[in-house]
């Protein structure tokens with residue numbers, strides 16, 4: 001058994017190295033689509049088992065052409081991190097250690113490490129140091145977690161206990177959301193019983209920022225409990241809501257102000273960008289991802305809540321068989337929806353320690369500089385327009401050609417061509433009335449040379465599309 005274990009894990013290391021070392025020289029896209037990948041794996045449930053090393057060998061060979069090079073240097077699709085080697089290594093140990101990280105009693109070291117990661121994150125985000133952080137799978141679940149705490153807090157203030165008694169018969173809660181909000185906010189509202197459509201939408205400006213006077217206007221006519229949902233880092237433009245104004249407007253009526261900062265909250269870690277988040281520290285809850293800008297391997301998100309007791313009320317699993325917890329102890333399971341779970345704090349701790357304050361600031365600032373470089377190169381080409389102010393790492397790119405339909409066709413053709421060539425990975429998105437190319441510089445592996453290669457490839461594709 002011991003020999004087999006060594007052989008299996010050593011072979012895993014080799015397979016991982018081959019994959020990671022090949023990124024950057026290969027195509028920046030999978031060569032199989034989902035349907036072709038599915039064909040490779042479809043089989044009936046095996047009756048008998050097989051040697052794990054052989055299983056692994058086969059798994060890696062079958063999966064390889066269908067792997068998305070998210071960890072590669074020229075991946076600009078959606079907003080995704082690159083699974084930093086230090087995080088991958090720590091995550092391997094997490095799997096090998098096999099800890100159930102819900103409780104101090106089930107996993108003492110994991111609970112201790114997560115607690116340290118919590119305090120380091122509060123330090124680097126410069127948020128109230130006695131806030132609580134739940135380590136979730138990502139920003140979507142972190143939004144659910146924070147909004148459940150918000151629900152508990154505002155309804156208890158109105159004399160109702162939603163955690164014990166549910167929502168039937170509860171006073172209505174007004175939910176005010178900026179028009180530029182990410183889809184996961186609506187998913188969270190759907191999950192916590194508030195409904196994705198039962199929101200008051202607050203208009204946004206041309207960068208996707210909530211317009212503060214519009215919020216003031218909407219709040220004026222409302223009575224009863226309310227939650228305001230703001231955003232740090234609009235998914236397309238990277239823009240930041242005016243937090244100081246929002247807090248000042250929302251506070252008098254006792255609103256809970258929540259911030260979705262899946263990637264944008266990391267601007268707090270860089271002194272040259274921190275001003276974009278002014279006033280954010282006055283909010284009640286904040287969400288960030290570990291698996292985007294911090295480069296933690298998937299999956300990793302943070303639900304940060306100023307009012308620890310509200311989060312505990314919303315997340316604690318009440319049961320007679322679970323360990324009795326000493327008052328004041330930080331119980332990982334009581335801060336997130338899950339009971340049994342992976343030691344998700346460990347790769348976070350590993351990255352914070354590997355990069356340090358200066359390394360994180362340098363990475364974030366570098367990505368923003370690279371985004372500006374990419375924007376400048378693209379904007380020099382006739383017919384290509386960068387439609388947003390590149391405040392951080394996001395680019396919204398339009399290709400000029402007639403009306404919105406013609407522009408959409410052109411954008412789709414450019415993206416298809418870019419993917420065919422395989423120098424970079426880019427994706428499309430809806431922005432206002434336009435279908436645009438959205439580029440996100442969030443990958444730890446990207447260099448200036450990669451940006452120049454990507455710019456040239458996009459320009460070549462645009463020229464080719466015009467020539468057709």
Ligand SMILES: *Cc1c(COP(=O)(O)O)cnc(C)c1O
Pocket residue numbers: 079137138139140141182184233234235260261262263289301
């Ligand atoms: C990515 C993102 C989310 C969703 O995060 P997941 O980690 O994918 O669940 C939410 N909000 C914003 C602004 C995002 O960029």
